[in-house]
Amino acid sequence: MTEQLKHYIGGQYVAGTSGRFSPVYNPSTGEHKAEVPLASESEIGDAVADSLAAFPGWASTSPITRARVMFKFKQLVEENIEELAALLASEHGKVHSDAKGSIIRGIEVVEFACGIPHLLKGEYSDNVSTGVDMYSMRKPLGVVAGITPFNFPAMVPMWMFAVAIACGNCFVLKPSEKDPSLPIKLGELMVAAGAPPGVLNVINGDKVAVDALLDDPRVKAVSFVGSTPIAKYVYARGTANGKRVQAMGGAKNHMLVMPDADMDKAVDALIGAGYGSAGERCMAISVAVAVGGAGDELMEKLAPRVRALKVGPSAADADMGPLVTAEHLAKVRGYVDLGIEEGADLVVDGRDISLQGYENGYYMGGCLFDNVGTDMRIYKEEIFGPVLSVVRAPTFNEAIDMVDKHEFGNGTSIFTQNGDIARAFSDNVEVGMVGVNVPIPVPLAFHSFGGWKASAFGDHNQHGPEGVRFYTKVKTVTSRWPNSIKAGAEFSIPTFK
Numbered sequence: 001m002t003e004q005l006k007h008y009i010g011g012q013y014v015a016g017t018s019g020r021f022s023p024v025y026n027p028s029t030g031e032h033k034a035e036v037p038l039a040s041e042s043e044i045g046d047a048v049a050d051s052l053a054a055f056p057g058w059a060s061t062s063p064i065t066r067a068r069v070m071f072k073f074k075q076l077v078e079e080n081i082e083e084l085a086a087l088l089a090s091e092h093g094k095v096h097s098d099a100k101g102s103i104i105r106g107i108e109v110v111e112f113a114c115g116i117p118h119l120l121k122g123e124y125s126d127n128v129s130t131g132v133d134m135y136s137m138r139k140p141l142g143v144v145a146g147i148t149p150f151n152f153p154a155m156v157p158m159w160m161f162a163v164a165i166a167c168g169n170c171f172v173l174k175p176s177e178k179d180p181s182l183p184i185k186l187g188e189l190m191v192a193a194g195a196p197p198g199v200l201n202v203i204n205g206d207k208v209a210v211d212a213l214l215d216d217p218r219v220k221a222v223s224f225v226g227s228t229p230i231a232k233y234v235y236a237r238g239t240a241n242g243k244r245v246q247a248m249g250g251a252k253n254h255m256l257v258m259p260d261a262d263m264d265k266a267v268d269a270l271i272g273a274g275y276g277s278a279g280e281r282c283m284a285i286s287v288a289v290a291v292g293g294a295g296d297e298l299m300e301k302l303a304p305r306v307r308a309l310k311v312g313p314s315a316a317d318a319d320m321g322p323l324v325t326a327e328h329l330a331k332v333r334g335y336v337d338l339g340i341e342e343g344a345d346l347v348v349d350g351r352d353i354s355l356q357g358y359e360n361g362y363y364m365g366g367c368l369f370d371n372v373g374t375d376m377r378i379y380k381e382e383i384f385g386p387v388l389s390v391v392r393a394p395t396f397n398e399a400i401d402m403v404d405k406h407e408f409g410n411g412t413s414i415f416t417q418n419g420d421i422a423r424a425f426s427d428n429v430e431v432g433m434v435g436v437n438v439p440i441p442v443p444l445a446f447h448s449f450g451g452w453k454a455s456a457f458g459d460h461n462q463h464g465p466e467g468v469r470f471y472t473k474v475k476t477v478t479s480r481w482p483n484s485i486k487a488g489a490e491f492s493i494p495t496f497k
C-alpha cells in the first residue's frame with residue numbers, strides 16, 4: 001500500500017485532515033512511493049499557533065543553550081547521513097554522493113548557527129553623553145516561515161531554519177510537496193536534539209498552505225526559495241501583508257570561457273556544473289559563452305564528454321540521476337525540441353534514453369546545443385535540466401553585456417588566466433555571485449547566498465550575517481542612572497554633551 005506521509009507539529013507526527021493529497025514518486029523507478037497531505041488554511045493556523053506558544057520560552061533561552069541544540073542537531077544529522085541521503089535520493093533522484101553532499105552543505109549552515117552567541121553580540125557605547133550609555137541588541141522576530149523548492153530538500157531548509165532558530169525564532173517549514181520525507185524527518189531530529197516541540201514545525205502543502213502562511217498576521221517573516229514567478233508572487237503578497245520577505249527565484253547562469261583559459265579544466269568545470277544533479281540546481285551553469293576564438297576547441301572537447309555522461313538510478317552513483325518527475329522530464333525534453341525549432345544546433349541529443357530495469361524512471365541524457373542565439377527561448381528561459389547551451393561572443397565586452405542584459409542574475413563565472421579580465425568581470429558584472437575559475441560560486445555558510453535581478457526579491461540574502469539580520473530586529477537602549485539625571489524638564493531636542 002502507498003505510504004501516507006504526515007506533518008510534524010508540536011513534536012509529533014500528525015495526519016493531514018484536509019482530505020487533499022499529492023503523489024510522491026521515486027524518480028529512479030517511477031514508483032508511486034507515497035502520498036503527502038496538503039494542509040488546509042486551518043491546519044496552517046494550528047501549526048502557527050503551536051509555534052507561537054513555543055516562542056516566548058525559546059526566545060528567552062540563552063544563545064549558548066540554543067547553540068548546544070544546534071551542535072546536537074548537527075551530530076544527529078551526521079550520524080544518520082547515509083539513511084538521510086538515501087531518503088532524499090529516493091524522492092529527488094540525485095545520486096547518493098550528491099545527495100549526501102547537499103546535506104553536508106546544509107550542515108555547514110548549522111555549524112555557522114552554532115556560533116550564535118557571537119553573532120548576536122550587540123554594540124555598546126560607554127558615556128555617549130555624560131553618564132549616559134547606549135547599547136543595541138538583536139531580538140528574534142517571533143514565528144517565521146520557510147517555503148522551499150524540490151531541488152535541495154535538506155540544504156535549503158537548513159539555510160533558513162538553522163539561522164532562524166538559533167536567533168530565537170520558532171520556524172514553520174513548508175517543504176516542496178515533490179520530496180517532503182527528508183524535511184519532515186529534520187523536524188523530528190530537531191526535537192531529538194533538544195529543541196522544545198513547536199520550535200520547528202514541518203507542514204506539507206501547496207498554494208493553499210503558502211497563501212495561509214503569507215496571510216497569517218502571526219507569521220512575521222517569510223523566506224522563500226523556488227521559481228521566479230512564485231518568488232515574485234510570494235514577495236508581493238507577503239510584503240503587502242506587512243511581513244519581512246526574502247524570495248530567491250530562478251536562474252540562467254553563464255560561464256565565460258576566454259581564449260586563454262585552460263580548456264581541459266574549463267571543460268571539466270562545465271561538465272560538473274552543467275550536468276551535476278541533472279542540471280536541477282539554481283547555480284548550475286546552463287550557458288557557456290565561448291569568447292573570441294574559444295568556441296571550436298571548446299566544442300571539440302566538450303561534446304565527447306557530454307556523450308560519455310553516465311546516467312543511472314540514484315543508488316548506482318552514476319554521474320547524474322533522473323529528473324524529479326515525469327512532468328518535469330516532459331518539460332525539459334520540450335525545451336530541447338524547441339531549441340531545434342529555433343535553429344540552434346543540437347550536437348548531443350540525450351532525449352531518448354532507456355535504462356534496462358528502470359524503464360519507468362524519468363531519465364534523460366545530457367544535451368548540448370551549439371550556436372544558441374540570445375533571442376531564443378532556450379537562452380532566455382530557465383530549463384532546469386541537463387541541457388547546456390553554447391553561445392559564441394566575439395569579444396569580452398559583448399560577452400559581459402550578454403550576461404548583464406539577461407533577466408536573471410543568480411550566478412556566473414569566468415575561466416581565464418588573465419587577472420585583469422577576471423577582475424573587470426567580477427567587479428562589473430550584474431550578477432550576485434561570481435566565480436573566477438570556479439564554476440559554481442555558492443558562498444559558504446559564513447557568507448551569504450543570493451542573486452540579483454529576477455533571481456531574488458527582498459533585501460537580505462540567505463544564511464551568513466545577512467541571515468542573522470533577516471531573522472532579527474535591532475533594539476537600541478539609551479540609559480542613565482539617578483546621579484547623572486539633571487533636574488528640570490527639557491523642551492528642545494536633547495543633544496548629547
Ligand code: NAD
Nearest residue numbers: 148149150175176206207210226227230248249250251282
Ligand atoms: P516552485 O516555485 O515550483 O516551488 C517552490 C515552492 O513554492 C514549493 O514549496 C511549492 O510547493 C510552492 N509553490 C508552488 N506553486 C505555488 C503557487 N502557485 N503558489 C504558492 N506556492 C507555490 O520551485 P521548484 O520547482 O520546487 O524548484 C525549482 C526552482 O527553484 C527553480 O526555478 C530554481 O532555480 C529555483 N531555486 C532557486 C534557488 C535560489 O537560491 N535562487 C535555490 C534553489 C532553487
